[in-house]
Amino acid sequence: xxxxxxxxxxxxxxxxxxxxxxxxxxxxxxxxxxxxxxxxxxxxxxxxxxxxxxxxxxxxxxxxxxxxxxxxxxxxxxxxxxxxxxxxxxxxxxxxxxxxxxxxxxxxxxxxxxxxxxxxxxxxxxxxxxxxxxxxxxxxxxxxxxxxxxxxxxxxxxxxxxxxxxxxxxxxxxxxxxxxxxxxxxxxxxxxxxxxxxxxxxxxxxxxxxxxxxxxxxxxxxxxxxxxxxxxxxxxxxxxxxxxxxxxxxxxxxxxxxxxxxxxxxxxxxxxxxxxxxxxxxxxxxxxxxxxxxxxxxxxxxxxxxxxxxx
Amino acid sequence: xxxxxxxxxxxxxxxxxxxxxxxxxxxxxxxxxxxxxxxxxxxxxxxxxxxxxxxxxxxxxxxxxxxxxxxxxxxxxxxxxxxxxxxxxxxxxxxxxxxxxxxxxxxxxxxxxxxxxxxxxxxxxxxxxxxxxxxxxxxxxxxxxxxxxxxxxxxxxxxxxxxxxxxxxxxxxxxxxxxxxxxxxxxxxxxxxxxxxxxxxxxxxxxxxxxxxxxxxxxxxxxxxxxxxxxxxxxxxxxxxxxxxxxxxxxxxxxxxxxxxxx
Amino acid sequence: xxxxxxxxxxxxxxxxxxxxxxxxxxxxxxxxxxxxxxxxxxxxxxxxxxxxxxxxxxxxxxxxxxxxxxxxxxxxxxxxxxxxxxxxxxxxxxxxxxxxxxxxxxxxxxxxxxxxxxxxxxxxxxxxxxxxxxxxxxxxxxxxxxxxxxxxxxxxxxxxxxxxxxxxxxxxxxxxxxxxxxxxxxxxxxxxxxxxxxxxxxxxxxxxxxxxxxxxxxxxxxxxxxxxxxxxxxxxxxxxxxxxxxxxxxxxxxx
Numbered sequence: 001x002x003x004x005x006x007x008x009x010x011x012x013x014x015x016x017x018x019x020x021x022x023x024x025x026x027x028x029x030x031x032x033x034x035x036x037x038x039x040x041x042x043x044x045x046x047x048x049x050x051x052x053x054x055x056x057x058x059x060x061x062x063x064x065x066x067x068x069x070x071x072x073x074x075x076x077x078x079x080x081x082x083x084x085x086x087x088x089x090x091x092x093x094x095x096x097x098x099x100x101x102x103x104x105x106x107x108x109x110x111x112x113x114x115x116x117x118x119x120x121x122x123x124x125x126x127x128x129x130x131x132x133x134x135x136x137x138x139x140x141x142x143x144x145x146x147x148x149x150x151x152x153x154x155x156x157x158x159x160x161x162x163x164x165x166x167x168x169x170x171x172x173x174x175x176x177x178x179x180x181x182x183x184x185x186x187x188x189x190x191x192x193x194x195x196x197x198x199x200x201x202x203x204x205x206x207x208x209x210x211x212x213x214x215x216x217x218x219x220x221x222x223x224x225x226x227x228x229x230x231x232x233x234x235x236x237x238x239x240x241x242x243x244x245x246x247x248x249x250x251x252x253x254x255x256x257x258x259x260x261x262x263x264x265x266x267x268x269x270x271x272x273x274x275x276x277x278x279x280x281x282x283x284x285x286x287x288x289x290x291x292x293x294x295x296x297x298x299x300x301x302x303x304x305x306x307x308x309x310x311x
Numbered sequence: 312x313x314x315x316x317x318x319x320x321x322x323x324x325x326x327x328x329x330x331x332x333x334x335x336x337x338x339x340x341x342x343x344x345x346x347x348x349x350x351x352x353x354x355x356x357x358x359x360x361x362x363x364x365x366x367x368x369x370x371x372x373x374x375x376x377x378x379x380x381x382x383x384x385x386x387x388x389x390x391x392x393x394x395x396x397x398x399x400x401x402x403x404x405x406x407x408x409x410x411x412x413x414x415x416x417x418x419x420x421x422x423x424x425x426x427x428x429x430x431x432x433x434x435x436x437x438x439x440x441x442x443x444x445x446x447x448x449x450x451x452x453x454x455x456x457x458x459x460x461x462x463x464x465x466x467x468x469x470x471x472x473x474x475x476x477x478x479x480x481x482x483x484x485x486x487x488x489x490x491x492x493x494x495x496x497x498x499x500x501x502x503x504x505x506x507x508x509x510x511x512x513x514x515x516x517x518x519x520x521x522x523x524x525x526x527x528x529x530x531x532x533x534x535x536x537x538x539x540x541x542x543x544x545x546x547x548x549x550x551x552x553x554x555x556x557x558x559x560x561x562x563x564x565x566x567x568x569x570x571x572x573x574x
Numbered sequence: 575x576x577x578x579x580x581x582x583x584x585x586x587x588x589x590x591x592x593x594x595x596x597x598x599x600x601x602x603x604x605x606x607x608x609x610x611x612x613x614x615x616x617x618x619x620x621x622x623x624x625x626x627x628x629x630x631x632x633x634x635x636x637x638x639x640x641x642x643x644x645x646x647x648x649x650x651x652x653x654x655x656x657x658x659x660x661x662x663x664x665x666x667x668x669x670x671x672x673x674x675x676x677x678x679x680x681x682x683x684x685x686x687x688x689x690x691x692x693x694x695x696x697x698x699x700x701x702x703x704x705x706x707x708x709x710x711x712x713x714x715x716x717x718x719x720x721x722x723x724x725x726x727x728x729x730x731x732x733x734x735x736x737x738x739x740x741x742x743x744x745x746x747x748x749x750x751x752x753x754x755x756x757x758x759x760x761x762x763x764x765x766x767x768x769x770x771x772x773x774x775x776x777x778x779x780x781x782x783x784x785x786x787x788x789x790x791x792x793x794x795x796x797x798x799x800x801x802x803x804x805x806x807x808x809x810x811x812x813x814x815x816x817x818x819x820x821x822x823x824x825x826x827x828x829x
Binding site: 318446447448451468469471472473475476525528529531532533534535536537538539543544545 | 642645647667670671673674675677679681682683684685686687688691694695696698699700704707725727728729743744747
């Protein structure tokens with residue numbers, strides 16, 4: 001009952017420090033925008049997002065039997081963004097994934113930045129972006145696009161997870177990627193079916209709640225571009241990386257992302273050394289500390305900039 | 312099943328229970344960081360880290376094996392790391408051929424795989440210890456001290472309060488579905504997969520509408536108690552000298568461990 | 575405007591308002607929901623200080639809508655004064671500290687992780703200093719006989735306990751009028767009895783909506799019957815409860 005809806009909650013230990021910190025930086029940057037954008041909406045927004053986070057948490061427990069003892073679940077990122085708007089969707093998913101990691105150890109703490117990006121940010125961006133393109137269209141088209149977005153959001157999460165595992169030197173891309181994408185292509189169908197049925201139910205009973213997300217109040221047309229770009233990246237990258245993982249590896253190594261060393265490959269600060277200090281222990285620690293300081297600095301900067309705003 | 316299974320706190324009055332939640336969060340994250348920084352195959356350092364966990368288990372008066380017994384939740388994910396076996400060059404241990412894949416397990420690959428599993432296994436234990444000795448609302452206060460945006464903190468506090476209420480609601484929905492899922496002898500029950508998915512989707516929709524309406528009522532309850540758009544809370548957990556001392560000690564120990572591991 | 579600061583033991587508001595000023599005076603109040611449903615029609619009601627009033631009537635009579643008007647959550651046509659103050663935007667913060675509204679479902683009323691945070695919510699948002707807030711939380715919990723429950727988590731409480739804490743969350747604001755929506759609904763007999771004793775002992779003006787006519791008879795000298803958005807009867811509880819024709823006409827049953 002408490003199992004993760006999808007095998008996407010990465011525990012601590014599976015991602016390298018560099019990859020963990022990198023994705024914390026990206027996630028914090030996106031979330032700080034999300035906080036600023038939602039804070040000013042209206043005074044009801046915060047309690048609403050809190051209850052919606054509890055809703056997603058609880059809805060993830062609703063399953064339906066598929067076949068052979070497996071069951072379909074909801075991840076909920078696309079649904080949350082469609083009903084609440086993209087920024088609120090991201091924050092709601094952040095709360096859900098954060099509590100799952102902190103309270104239930106469903107996903108690690110140091111790697112939480114990556115988990116938030118995979119299951120919260122990407123899913124919300126795809127879900128809302130694609131759905132936003134159907135504004136003013138027929139309900140059937142809306143549901144169809146929402147269903148596709150739900151499937152793709154799960155695939156995006158699986159793709160990002162595979163890439164992070166590979167960049168961390170934890171998994172071989174040519175095996176983990178087809179495996180993850182294959183499993184999630186099926187899991188994604190459950191996501192699609194539940195998302196579409198849930199939206200159809202809301203359309204029938206409280207259409208006013210969905211109409212609120214229409215219009216520029218929740219997210220402008222720019223989201224269509226964002227959603228489409230991420231979707232395209234997933235659709236192109238997935239088959240490409242699955243059929244030609246060596247190609248991706250070449251690109252990554254050309255970009256200086258991979259060092260083809262014998263041990264601990266795939267690190268930006270190669271083997272955690274700080275060039276000026278040579279190869280000793282001190283150098284390793286300094287390299288690690290720099291990474292931490294960078295993250296800390298960004299966090300402090302963001303909180304500072306938030307504090308200057310009127311409370 | 313009652314939603315109380317989400318409570319992971321074990322009441323007690325040990326030193327660990329009384330430590331400032333902020334300090335506990337910082338030390339737990341530092342421990343996980345320290346694990347991540349230990350080189351592959353440094354079994355001695357991993358062993359020392361496990362010793363720290365055991366010691367903390369005793370300090371928390373939870374019993375030596377408390378976190379160990381609960382640490383197996385990361386096991387399924389090790390599937391993802393199993394390919395690390397075949398990802399490094401080194402002395403060949405075994406060779407398999409599966410379709411298009413030529414898999415060469417090497418000694419270095421094995422060391423890497425085991426190191427990942429051990430890191431993850433150690434890290435999850437400190438996280439288990441953290442929530443076992445800290446009430447979740449106190450953890451939320453710790454996040455506030457650590458300067459998480461107020462809005463996100465409030466959303467998390469609401470989530471924590473209402474996850475029990477809404478999961479109870481889900482249980483009732485699931486039980487109602489179960490109670491009506493009758494199958495006559497000789498008949499195949501359950502309908503098609505689309506039908507089953509739609510039932511689940513309707514439940515999700517139902518839950519959404521109810522939750523949305525609940526949020527209206529909660530908002531009214533907040534308004535009538537003076538809420539004007541900004542949540543105010545107490546800063547109740549002071550970090551005292553003992554907390555600082557313990558944090559300094561932890562940082563010192565982790566630094567020593569790293570220094571020796573990398574020498 | 576009277577100052578907001580006052581101590582729990584001596585609610586200054588009581589003294590600020592003149593003796594003859596009713597706690598609530600409603601003159602010709604009407605309200606329709608955005609979907610067009612008319613919930614209140616030309617309603618008049620006055621509640622004096624120290625009164626304990628039962629508000630009864632069938633579901634959909636408009637009881638909850640009326641209650642939501644009493645501290646300005648909803649705003650209809652007509653005049654509504656709380657302690658002499660007209661219901662205006664600039665008066666809202668003060669009016670909300672004068673009228674303590676307790677909702678029917680304690681899970682909606684208790685929205686914080688711990689009991690302490692919930693009981694402290696009102697005083698904190700009134701802008702009181704922390705020491706004052708602490709004193710008020712202690713006193714409010716003592717008033718509902720739940721001292722020592724501050725650190726408890728709300729989801730660990732029984733329904734009866736939740737109802738008591740829900741009342742404490744507004745008592746801590748030292749309100750002049752306590753408005754309770756269906757306090758005895760869903761309680762077992764023992765918890766109901768405990769709550770009745772609590773309401774009897776609280777020295778606050780009260781307006782309580784309920785279907786529990788036996789409780790109304792026992793606790794509230796005055797009863798107001800609502801139906802279809804209007805007040806159809808207002809008088810001595812014991813007298814109204816004897817009028818079987820009246821009760822039956824408005825979907826009520828003699829206890």
